Amino acid sequence: MSAKIRTQEEIAARVKALEALMIEKGIMTTEAVDRLAEIYENEVGPQLGASVVAKAWTDPDFKARLLENATTACAELGIGGLQGEDMVVVENTADIHNVITCTLCSCYPWPVLGLPPNWYKEPAYRARIVREPRAVLREDFGVDVPDSVEVRVWDSSSEMRYWVLPRRPAGSEDLDEKALAALVTRDSMIGTGVVAAP
Numbered sequence: 270m271s272a273k274i275r276t277q278e279e280i281a282a283r284v285k286a287l288e289a290l291m292i293e294k295g296i297m298t299t300e301a302v303d304r305l306a307e308i309y310e311n312e313v314g315p316q317l318g319a320s321v322v323a324k325a326w327t328d329p330d331f332k333a334r335l336l337e338n339a340t341t342a343c344a345e346l347g348i349g350g351l352q353g354e355d356m357v358v359v360e361n362t363a364d365i366h367n368v369i370t371c372t373l374c375s376c377y378p379w380p381v382l383g384l385p386p387n388w389y390k391e392p393a394y395r396a397r398i399v400r401e402p403r404a405v406l407r408e409d410f411g412v413d414v415p416d417s418v419e420v421r422v423w424d425s426s427s428e429m430r431y432w433v434l435p436r437r438p439a440g441s442e443d444l445d446e447k448a449l450a451a452l453v454t455r456d457s458m459i460g461t462g463v464v465a466a467p
């Protein structure tokens with residue numbers, strides 16, 4: 270397979286070709302492909318990660334287990350599966366801001382965040398976030414990380430998929446788990462966003 274896939278059209282064409290081949294060989298059915306696409310378009314998405322974050326914010330024991338082993342902690346909530354066999358959650362604090370990428374391709378924790386956004390897969394993000402994360406966060410995402418806060422960039426791979434436990438915002442003390450989850454955005458779990466105060 271060529272290492273230089275440049276456009277969405279080329280990727281789409283390759284996906285179609287692979288899908289046709291797998292159906293022809295009897296490895297997959299059209300129904301199975303449609304069902305998989307439906308699952309990741311409609312059912313598995315950042316709302317699952319957000320529910321994990323909200324639980325971690327309200328349950329210190331769960332948070333400890335999540336930071337110890339994200340895969341087994343998520344499994345407690347019935348969350349897991351494809352592309353999430355080995356997940357690692359890194360915690361944002363007053364002193365550390367974490368951000369994730371995959372410098373090699375587009376590895377991403379599907380079970381909690383769904384499919385990655387297009388920009389996550391672009392070489393521009395993958396290369397630059399490693400070299401100058403503060404500038405990327407500020408210029409591309411409007412996130413200003415103060416100089417006093419250390420920025421850590423985590424490079425995911427097919428073996429290890431990182432995601433971020435964002436900071437609980439001020440003013441959210443009275444919110445229940447469900448209301449907290451509604452505040453948590455996809456980008457805050459990638460580290461290219463922060464959770465805004467309610």
Ligand code: FE
Pocket residue numbers: 371372373374375376377425426427
């Ligand atoms: Fe990758």
